[in-house]
Amino acid sequence: MSHSSSHNLAAPGTPGRVCGTTGLGICLDAQKFIKLNAVVGIVFLLLGGIAALLLALTRWQTVHLLPADWFYRILTFHGINMLILWILFFEVAILYFACTTPLNARLFSKKVAWVSFALMLTGGVMVDYIIIAGKADVMMTSYLPLLAHPLFYLGIILVAVGTLVGVFNYFATLYVAKRDQSYTGSVPIVTFGATAAAIIAVVTLLHGAVVMIPTFTYSMGWTPQPDPAWYRLIWWGLGHQSQQVNVCAMVSVWYLLSHIVVGARPINEAVCRTAFVLYILFINLASAHHLLVDPGVGATWKIWNTSYAMYLAVLASMIHGFTVPAGIEIGMRERGYTNGIFGWVVALPWRNPAFSATVLSLLIFGFLGGITGVTLGTQQINIIAHNTLRIPGHFHVTVVGGTTLAFMGLAYYVIPLIFQRDFICRGVARVQPWLFGFGITMLAFGMSFAGSMGVSRRSWDIEAQGVYGPAAHLWLGVLGIGGVLAFFGLLIFALLCVGTLFFGAKIKDRAMTDWGTPPALAGSKAGSLAHDHYATKGTMVLTLVFLACFAVYYFANWKALADVWPVR
Amino acid sequence: MSLKPLTSPWFHAPAGYEKIWLGCAILWCFVMSLMMPYWHFRGKQNSTGEAYTVIPADFLARTEKFVAANRVGTFKGTTANPFMGELPLVEPPAGGDAYLIGRMWQWYPALRLRMGETYRLHLSALDLQHGFSLQPLNMNFHVLPGYDHVLTITPTSKGEFTIVCNEFCGAGHHAMSGKIFVE
Numbered sequence: 174m175s176h177s178s179s180h181n182l183a184a185p186g187t188p189g190r191v192c193g194t195t196g197l198g199i200c201l202d203a204q205k206f207i208k209l210n211a212v213v214g215i216v217f218l219l220l221g222g223i224a225a226l227l228l229a230l231t232r233w234q235t236v237h238l239l240p241a242d243w244f245y246r247i248l249t250f251h252g253i254n255m256l257i258l259w260i261l262f263f264e265v266a267i268l269y270f271a272c273t274t275p276l277n278a279r280l281f282s283k284k285v286a287w288v289s290f291a292l293m294l295t296g297g298v299m300v301d302y303i304i305i306a307g308k309a310d311v312m313m314t315s316y317l318p319l320l321a322h323p324l325f326y327l328g329i330i331l332v333a334v335g336t337l338v339g340v341f342n343y344f345a346t347l348y349v350a351k352r353d354q355s356y357t358g359s360v361p362i363v364t365f366g367a368t369a370a371a372i373i374a375v376v377t378l379l380h381g382a383v384v385m386i387p388t389f390t391y392s393m394g395w396t397p398q399p400d401p402a403w404y405r406l407i408w409w410g411l412g413h414q415s416q417q418v419n420v421c422a423m424v425s426v427w428y429l430l431s432h433i434v435v436g437a438r439p440i441n442e443a444v445c446r447t448a449f450v451l452y453i454l455f456i457n458l459a460s461a462h463h464l465l466v467d468p469g470v471g472a473t474w475k476i477w478n479t480s481y482a483m484y485l486a487v488l489a490s491m492i493h494g495f496t497v498p499a500g501i502e503i504g505m506r507e508r509g510y511t512n513g514i515f516g517w518v519v520a521l522p523w524r525n526p527a528f529s530a531t532v533l534s535l536l537i538f539g540f541l542g543g544i545t546g547v548t549l550g551t552q553q554i555n556i557i558a559h560n561t562l563r564i565p566g567h568f569h570v571t572v573v574g575g576t577t578l579a580f581m582g583l584a585y586y587v588i589p590l591i592f593q594r595d596f597i598c599r600g601v602a603r604v605q606p607w608l609f610g611f612g613i614t615m616l617a618f619g620m621s622f623a624g625s626m627g628v629s630r631r632s633w634d635i636e637a638q639g640v641y642g643p644a645a646h647l648w649l650g651v652l653g654i655g656g657v658l659a660f661f662g663l664l665i666f667a668l669l670c671v672g673t674l675f676f677g678a679k680i681k682d683r684a685m686t687d688w689g690t691p692p693a694l695a696g697s698k699a700g701s702l703a704h705d706h707y708a709t710k711g712t713m714v715l716t717l718v719f720l721a722c723f724a725v726y727y728f729a730n731w732k733a734l735a736d737v738w739p740v741r
Numbered sequence: 742m743s744l745k746p747l748t749s750p751w752f753h754a755p756a757g758y759e760k761i762w763l764g765c766a767i768l769w770c771f772v773m774s775l776m777m778p779y780w781h782f783r784g785k786q787n788s789t790g791e792a793y794t795v796i797p798a799d800f801l802a803r804t805e806k807f808v809a810a811n812r813v814g815t816f817k818g819t820t821a822n823p824f825m826g827e828l829p830l831v832e833p834p835a836g837g838d839a840y841l842i843g844r845m846w847q848w849y850p851a852l853r854l855r856m857g858e859t860y861r862l863h864l865s866a867l868d869l870q871h872g873f874s875l876q877p878l879n880m881n882f883h884v885l886p887g888y889d890h891v892l893t894i895t896p897t898s899k900g901e902f903t904i905v906c907n908e909f910c911g912a913g914h915h916a917m918s919g920k921i922f923v924e
Contacts, residue, residue, distance in 0.1 A: 358746040432743035443752045467883045468792030468890030480774035491766040559881040560872045560907035627879040629907030637916035640876045640903045706757020713758045739785035739895040
């Protein structure tokens, strides 16, 4: 193999640079597409965020801003932009990073990356246009027999195909990196987690193709209407699994940022990697969670798919929920912060926005998103939760408080390291994750409690029903205020990012300005706790508190279920 | 470390606190897995998904036959709901079958049930997907066109209950409702 065709970043003539902060090699092709995908992702995030503000101000019954038709239109727009466009674009950026820099490798193909980007962008603009034009008021799920304009389905298909092309570029890069021996040993955990995300993404997007192509041909009048129950089953193979892609990407970001900021390292790589494998193997039937009170699928099917698919994937999340904070605790203790059980927590760099975003993401995802998700996804408990506001109350603390917040944290390093500009208004940036995390938590509490009082999701108004009292109105108000706060957190983030791209101080041949990292204290030694299996006392206490919260919430819901009419 | 390739050997068995946590987590997942089959046999609230395929026009015909045979009066909407209008009030025989149609944008007809009796409640949609959401109890079931979803249900409390639609079904979705009275 000649050097000119080598994909090793160290090969002569390869377009690369050495990072002035980390000393790691950066492939300039990958850098270009990380920039493109991240920027477009943040634009879609802002669009989805503006939609979110309008929705929060409408469900806040006292304000009730939008008229009914625009509420449902904007709700469709919000779901597509947040759950599909923002997340997928940013994840492709993460994939391009994870397969190049940590492996010292060059991106497989610029052309393939361009094709992926063009397909995704075309599809995204197409979907957004057709929704705003009022031709696709069908919600993100577009449940048949609801029917949208064919461009709606075509746009989603283009986004999915474009993402698959990007994922292909990822796997091809992994292959050539291995072939050209750009690294030795096993891929680092960040790349391992990203690979798990990429594998699940392929399975997910194939489900999308299976369900969206016949729906598109039906919308064109070429084929008969697919069965609505079949549609739900396969669509959720896309809809729920895609959230597991987010979980994998988010967990990888936790490992990455906690390592960069406080020198965290997994105490046992074998355990962390096994947890990622559990995601790949056992999440594939998560589609069942959405069909727990559906006709046509029996109790055995529901129970089997819920516990088999879910609880081994839940186990994986519970493992990461231990190993990530344990890695942080080890990193801090090895730097000399050894006071008591929680001395290391006090010394953590809470003013570093990437770090606060990581920890808030971990806490919000675990304590709120995880506990509610498992409970609502319990076969019988779903009777008192299905399609109420409890459901968006759950997924706003997983995919927003969890994934989006972690990705925001990542941006506080991606922009200095990849775009090579220091952030503007650094004081504001330090507050941003707290504001966003607080707002989204408040929104989710409002949703969950209103949902517990029977308020349904996807509903423009609750007055016509005449059954909801002052408490439900109060919680919708909490939802509204939380939504407004979270929107300002998001807006500040977007303005900081865009402002930095234009006005941030350029970083050339120097390290980025430090956000704040805890220095190693005198006498401390990296790796000194490598063989102490009982060093993570604080994490052990925190995870046991988590388990207690989990058990209380879980059994309280069984009690609530026992109070409703007998039914089978 | 998280960013650098690992060199072998990196496989170690879990130990110490990590091993303890793994044990706790596996045990908890096991408890949650057992709760569902336990409740299926010992609990009273389950979704068995009993359903039969049905052509919407046939379901409408069955429902009209049910209404004609068991009608006991008329329910007039009292709220400002534009879609409720007047509904036939129907009392199915105790232990018998009751039919309920979801359509844009009402649940048809209104039902009167007896507390403590068990009914086979047939739910189906004529047009789009709808969500059967019984308030203020907050019991929720999914309703699909083409499927006769049978709930074997026993009212254990008296009063007026409202059926809200909780799956999006077009511009009037938020006002789609129905009534069940339990005496």
